[in-house]
Amino acid sequence: QVQLQQSGPGLVxxxxxxxxxxxxxxxxxxxxxxxxxxxxxxxxxxxxWLGRTYYRSKxxxxxxxxxxxxxxxxxxxxxxxxxxxxxxVTPDDTAVYYCARxxxxxxxxxxxxxxxxxxxTVSS
Amino acid sequence: xxxxxxxxxxxxxxxGDRVTITCRAxxxxxxxxxxxxxxxxxxxxxxxYSASSLQSGVPSRFSGSGSGTDFTLTISSLxxxxxxxxxxxxxxSTPTAFGQGTxxxxx
Numbered sequence: 285q286v287q288l289q290q291s292g293p294g295l296v297x298x299x300x301x302x303x304x305x306x307x308x309x310x311x312x313x314x315x316x317x318x319x320x321x322x323x324x325x326x327x328x329x330x331x332x333w334l335g336r337t338y339y340r341s342k343x344x345x346x347x348x349x350x351x352x353x354x355x356x357x358x359x360x361x362x363x364x365x366x367x368x369x370x371x372x373v374t375p376d377d378t379a380v381y382y383c384a385r386x387x388x389x390x391x392x393x394x395x396x397x398x399x400x401x402x403x404x405t406v407s408s
Numbered sequence: 409x410x411x412x413x414x415x416x417x418x419x420x421x422x423x424g425d426r427v428t429i430t431c432r433a434x435x436x437x438x439x440x441x442x443x444x445x446x447x448x449x450x451x452x453x454x455x456x457y458s459a460s461s462l463q464s465g466v467p468s469r470f471s472g473s474g475s476g477t478d479f480t481l482t483i484s485s486l487x488x489x490x491x492x493x494x495x496x497x498x499x500x501s502t503p504t505a506f507g508q509g510t511x512x513x514x515x
Contacts, residue, residue: 299415325446330507330508330509331444331495331506331509332506333503333504340508346502346503349409349503382451392440392458392461393499393504394442394452394454394499395442395444395452396454396463398451398452398453399451400451400506401449401450401451
């Protein structure tokens, strides 16, 4: 059974960097059949995909255009986890942030396991 | 990028009702369409993948259909635990995209 455990601060000041971590159990961040994603949810935007990291002979990243200039997703193989950093946050980045596994085994690609969610509020 | 549009945005129904939610893609996505249920304070839950395949453990009252640009999620007989927000998601191309959600409320 795959489990994803998120951690990170719930309050970030404007212009600072939001940082979250997702620890994986029951799978490997280096899996060749999965991708590791960050998704956020807010009342104004619904579910918004932010980006992902995955290993296919080498590490790859994809990012949403809306945050591409501010976002970094990194794997940590030594701790079997991956992280999210969003720079220069504004109140518009206030949301519940989720990490999620994307099963890419069959080419159908869906998010089958999710972290518990972290409410991040951007406020001074 | 592919845009996903759901309708209706909200829906009131009663226990036992049959409910259908529609999702439309801005271009053909074949059958690369997934459905999720989201309850407040919980992580989204995968219900249907590849337009019509039921995820393991999901009750059979949930079903999905469609291909190309038009898709539906049907709940055959609403149960109290089904009141939630439902999202479609296309996995045909990167970036993936979700619909704006359909809030299913108790009538």
